[in-house]
Amino acid sequence: xxxxxxxxxxxxxxxxxxxxxxxxxxxxxxxxxxxxxxxxxxxxxxxxxxxxxxxxxxxxxxxxxxxxxxxxxxxxxxxxxxxxxxxxxxxxxxxxxxxxxxxxxxxxxxxxxxxxxxxxxxxxxxxxxxxxxxxxxxxxxxxxxxxxxxxxxxxxxxxxxxxxxxxxxxxxxxxxxxxxxxxxxxxxxxxxxxxxxxxxxxxxxxxxxxxxxxxxxxxxxxxxxxxxxxxxxxxxxxxxxxxxxxxxxxxxxxxxxxxxxxxxxxxxxxxxxxxxxxxxxxxxxxxxxxxxxxxxxxxxxxxxxxxxxxxxxxxxxxxxxxxx
Amino acid sequence: xxxxxxxxxxxxxxxxxxxxxxxxxxxxxxxxxxxxxxxxxxxxxxxxxxxxxxxxxxxxxxxxxxxxxxxxxxxxxxxxxxxxxxxxxxxxxxxxxxxxxxxxxxxxxxxxxxxxxxxxxxxxxxxxxxxxxxxxxxxxxxxxxxxxxxxxxxxxxxxxxxxxxxxxxxxxxxxxxxxxxxxxxxxxxxxxxxxxxxxxxxxxxxxxxxxxxxxxxxxxxxxxxxxxxxxxxxxxxxxxxxxxxxxxxxxxxxxxxxxxxxxxxxxxxxxxxxxxxxxxxxxxxxxxxxxxxxxxxxxxxxxxxxxxxxxxxxxxxxxxxxxx
Numbered sequence: 001x002x003x004x005x006x007x008x009x010x011x012x013x014x015x016x017x018x019x020x021x022x023x024x025x026x027x028x029x030x031x032x033x034x035x036x037x038x039x040x041x042x043x044x045x046x047x048x049x050x051x052x053x054x055x056x057x058x059x060x061x062x063x064x065x066x067x068x069x070x071x072x073x074x075x076x077x078x079x080x081x082x083x084x085x086x087x088x089x090x091x092x093x094x095x096x097x098x099x100x101x102x103x104x105x106x107x108x109x110x111x112x113x114x115x116x117x118x119x120x121x122x123x124x125x126x127x128x129x130x131x132x133x134x135x136x137x138x139x140x141x142x143x144x145x146x147x148x149x150x151x152x153x154x155x156x157x158x159x160x161x162x163x164x165x166x167x168x169x170x171x172x173x174x175x176x177x178x179x180x181x182x183x184x185x186x187x188x189x190x191x192x193x194x195x196x197x198x199x200x201x202x203x204x205x206x207x208x209x210x211x212x213x214x215x216x217x218x219x220x221x222x223x224x225x226x227x228x229x230x231x232x233x234x235x236x237x238x239x240x241x242x243x244x245x246x247x248x249x250x251x252x253x254x255x256x257x258x259x260x261x262x263x264x265x266x267x268x269x270x271x272x273x274x275x276x277x278x279x280x281x282x283x284x285x286x287x288x289x290x291x292x293x294x295x296x297x298x299x300x301x302x303x304x305x306x307x308x309x310x311x312x313x314x315x316x317x318x319x320x321x322x323x324x
Numbered sequence: 325x326x327x328x329x330x331x332x333x334x335x336x337x338x339x340x341x342x343x344x345x346x347x348x349x350x351x352x353x354x355x356x357x358x359x360x361x362x363x364x365x366x367x368x369x370x371x372x373x374x375x376x377x378x379x380x381x382x383x384x385x386x387x388x389x390x391x392x393x394x395x396x397x398x399x400x401x402x403x404x405x406x407x408x409x410x411x412x413x414x415x416x417x418x419x420x421x422x423x424x425x426x427x428x429x430x431x432x433x434x435x436x437x438x439x440x441x442x443x444x445x446x447x448x449x450x451x452x453x454x455x456x457x458x459x460x461x462x463x464x465x466x467x468x469x470x471x472x473x474x475x476x477x478x479x480x481x482x483x484x485x486x487x488x489x490x491x492x493x494x495x496x497x498x499x500x501x502x503x504x505x506x507x508x509x510x511x512x513x514x515x516x517x518x519x520x521x522x523x524x525x526x527x528x529x530x531x532x533x534x535x536x537x538x539x540x541x542x543x544x545x546x547x548x549x550x551x552x553x554x555x556x557x558x559x560x561x562x563x564x565x566x567x568x569x570x571x572x573x574x575x576x577x578x579x580x581x582x583x584x585x586x587x588x589x590x591x592x593x594x595x596x597x598x599x600x601x602x603x604x605x606x607x608x609x610x611x612x613x614x615x616x617x618x619x620x621x622x623x624x625x626x627x628x629x630x631x632x633x634x635x636x637x638x639x640x641x642x643x644x645x646x647x648x
Contacts, residue, residue, distance in 0.1 A: 090487065127563065127564075136463075137462060137463045138461060138463060139460075139461045139462060139463050139464065140463065140464060140479075141482070141563065141564045142479070142482075142483070143486065143563060145483050145487070148479045148480070148482070148483040151479050152476045152479050152480070155464075155466070155472045155475050155476050155479075156472070156476070158465065158466075158472070159466070159469050159472040162467065163414065163469070239451065239465065239467060240451075240465045
């Protein structure tokens, strides 16, 4: 079992790599090598499994073609630039998020390898207005270039799979929360900030009303989705290869109630409400809750409650220790 | 008012050109020139409006860039290869139907012109299974490379419009019936053959059961859709720029009943039922009826009955004469 991971230096890529090295196997088969691809060099953990690092631009055909020499059995295609960057830099977004995907897919076709391809799409493929709960057969009308590029990549994945070029599964990730690391300027950042920062004894700003509803899954669940997508029977999936992942749909108030249940009153005192119309306008266009029936039926599992999401963060990022 | 038409030598392109030359105006503005683009040279009618013919490959950036010198106010982007050809030739399909569209769109961006762009998409963006009536918010899960390329082009059109690069409207055409000309080997050909051939005193083969339901619009309606899409207020359309067109949803039996009402018993005797499992399998995957509510609300109009579709064929293709 040889594995190729694009975007390996990103947050999810690093967690996936660590998990695969810890498991030593995927879908019951021993992992013999992992090829890690990103545009930036990165430090990788040492272990039993040989790791091969590749630094380069996926949209460059010769680079993508060279990666196929590893003859991967499973490709996790996580590479991409984020929503804000794709919106600010139109050409770069299409080059990285669309052309990079297409060149990678065409490299597999040219090399005549037919791996399982797991592609991380996003709920950004959806655009407002929405029903209260978004069903699996709701249309894709993205309101960002990032969402457009993910939608187009999903379409390629389904068509290349239908033609037997490879065996793809696209997973639409909900917002990943609690995102580790420093606060960033992403409009969605506050969903994580209001949990992570108070747990670390730091102040956090809440820029939107407490009745905002949003769907979350932990980084741990994101990795579980990827592993499950790599193992699932393609025949059970059928021709509709892109699946909306499950998650925990909650209001901001319910996030804060969970924080209080898990960590007591003290963190809540560190949250300052500072309404921000710019962020509020963006957030209003985002999807709220998903049915995700197909994904659940196919065995994808997220946390059952936001309490569980906070507990996963404490276990995975804080060494299991609650704040003093 | 300057107009650019890609795929101008095709059946719809020729009818659109003739209509624009006859009208002499579009959206209340006098047409000063029409630029006609196709991969093949063609004879064009003479008239008052200057016609400029261009022969070339839209996916070649220099060719597309050169077309922008005409500074069109309206671009009708009809160019593309058909479903069967895109399925048989994977690379050609992506090159013509996806890259050709993207290069054309990028040429407008580079030339800093911002025309109304009317793009002919297709109901091939949908894939079975379907509800009895397909609503406007039904997801796109094409089961052909052609449908995939149309879906991806729709996504580009919406995003380029959102970014203000141009002002696009995508129209998903139902099956065009009665298609003039000779019978062809397209799986959908029989829907037209069973009307056109008997009206011309020729035999036609019906390869599927008479209870098959399908949605049709005449070539005349297709041209009306294009003209209406060129004139419509973009502000009323909002960010969801791709619209499923209305049509007449009927069973094959209802098509034949209409033929009898319009042209008597004689044509019906020329139809031979020769079941064809290959065609039947393809047809089973096709959408049946569409709600098309948004398009109707925006003023797009198709025929009211299949009788009207047959009458349009007799008027437009047979000089208004019923068969003897």
